[in-house]
Amino acid sequence: MLEPVIEEKQLDAALFQFIFPFSLNKNCQDKLQAQLRADGYTRFSLKKTELETEYYGEPYRVSHLNMERYYLPFTNNMLFPHSEKQAGLHRFSKSMKLHCSFKSEYRNFDFIVQSTDVFLCPFDLGFITVRIEIPCSDITFTDALEFTKRFRVLQDMNSQDKAARWISEKKTFDDVEDFLFEVLVPGMIPYLNSDELEGTYFAKHPFFVDERMYVQGLFAFKNKSDMTKADLFRASQIDGVDKYDQPYISSSSMDYIDRYLDEHSYDRWAPNTFYITHETSFVCVTNEDENIRTQLANHMYGEYYYALLINLFHKIVLLKLSNQYSQVRLDKNQDKIEELIRSITTFSAKYYFNEVVSQSQGKEIFIQLRRHFGNIDLYADVKHTLADLYKYQENFTAKRSNYLLLILTVYTVVSGIYGMNQVIEDLKGDIDWGKLQGYSVFEHIAFVLTISGISIALWLGFTTIFQLFKEQLKKKH
Structure with a gap:
């Protein structure tokens, strides 16, 4: 040799x-x-x-x-x-x-x-x-x-x-x-x-x-x-x-x-x-x-x-995105998952192009650099990660929506029919809180369901507005 x-x-x-x-x-x-x-x-x-x-x-x-x-x-x-x-x-x-x-x-x-x-x-x-x-x-x-x-x-x-x-x-x-x-x-x-x-x-x-x-x-x-x-x-x-x-x-x-x-x-x-x-x-x-x-x-x-x-x-962005995915706990970090999806999508749409150079010799050197950096394989892995995140988020969102819909349906039926029929008359005009002392057990339950239903509606409205505000801030950055 x-x-x-x-x-x-x-x-x-x-x-x-x-x-x-x-x-x-x-x-x-x-x-x-x-x-x-x-x-x-x-x-x-x-x-x-x-x-x-x-x-x-x-x-x-x-x-x-x-x-x-x-x-x-x-x-x-x-x-x-x-x-x-x-x-x-x-x-x-x-x-x-x-x-x-x-x-x-x-x-x-x-x-x-x-x-x-x-x-x-x-x-x-x-x-x-x-x-x-x-x-x-x-x-x-x-x-x-x-x-x-x-x-x-x-x-x-x-x-x-x-x-x-x-x-x-x-x-x-x-x-x-x-x-x-x-x-x-x-x-x-x-x-x-x-x-x-x-x-x-x-x-x-x-x-x-x-x-x-x-x-x-x-x-x-x-x-x-x-x-x-x-x-x-x-x-x-x-x-x-x-x-x-x-x-x-x-x-x-x-x-x-x-x-x-x-x-x-x-x-x-x-x-x-x-x-x-x-x-x-x-x-x-x-x-x-x-x-x-x-x-x-x-x-x-x-x-x-x-x-x-x-x-x-x-290369460095792709490595950072891969590292972020490895650190995300799918069961707890929903905000980080959404941020990672946004980052990968932004990178793919605005910064990663297959065609970059207009001249043939420059294109050949660029492709050779890309190949030896391993960017093609890294990008394929990140795109696969994006598909997995979308699939997980879709399943998670669907499951959460089904649970929420079930709870709200049951809650609405019970509090709407049972609560309104029991205590709605006492909640009109100036409320006489002294009447609560004379309520039966079922009337107390109806009252709690009514008040908690109103509270949940206000809380859902507030959290929705807060999430929209966070989304707008993320778009600006």
Whole structure:
């Protein structure tokens, strides 16, 4: 069996977007938007064409016109909402151009935080994106992979993570999450939903999957260097170095690597450019010249970035809905069942579309991302859950209505005929309560039935109005 051979290569460009999904406290988005503005963030809008070169560094540019044309109209409404009140993915961005340093046991080099995005999304979700460039004057492919592997880990997980240091303006951080929440998004922590922390022992902040960020990256090799299958596999798996500081690859079988790349790579522009999708990374590996490399980077910052975000959004919402279903007690949580049905229906109608992209190559990459995220199977499970909830609610409502109708029918007949005939005359005009002392046992029963019948009617009317009011409030939110 052939083993993969690792050949070290120099890079012309190393560009990354690290994405951290998080859960927000309920009804906090207005306050969080104000906080982001106070921290120097600007609401992103396609109308603001002056922002096309603001967040990406030289010489990169994202055409707002091309982005609008790239997606279908109903997708644009979700991705680029026209107003803050419109439902969708609201992006707030801040240009930083912050020069920082990465230091580990064997490495010490600079990187630039070009900008940071914060997305506020429906279903109380959000994303933080950190956009980073490594100046490639003397950076190897392994250096870039090792940096990526360490930076995506928010909380140290092993000795190599603990040896990494992140230096910004003469301040050193041991953990990436400290650097993230103290330097890049300092006002974010009070708005993070910490309910998930109740079942953890060591986490300081809530994570949806684990303590690592999703990676979108572009690796551009120098001088038309040949790209091997081992290079593509290492880029997708973010394989840096082992504990002996030697280039590392997380497979010893070329047969496995061949099968992996057959399934995960998009080779429309081979042999010079490959896109590889994985459940934790989406990378472009190329050896094209500077002009084409710049175009590829523009796509990764623009159209493909949003394709990735849509799929991440879909996956996390579907996971949240599945988790909510697992926590619902069908016999007691009728309000939660109705809320879950409403959430699934809203997601299906407004945010989950089979057709999203208008261009063929973009459609193929989008479908590949969706497939590797497992969104198709997750969506099928959620739709099955919706059918089960509707069936359960229909049976529960029918059973409850039958019981209520039976009780009310018996109650109406007994109290209407028996009660009205016994005590109705004493309840006319000014009531003489002293007559109650002379009632027989049956007249006392009739009186109680009459008064309780009136009380039940008032209670049913009040609860109906209250439920209607709650429904209106839920629709507004």
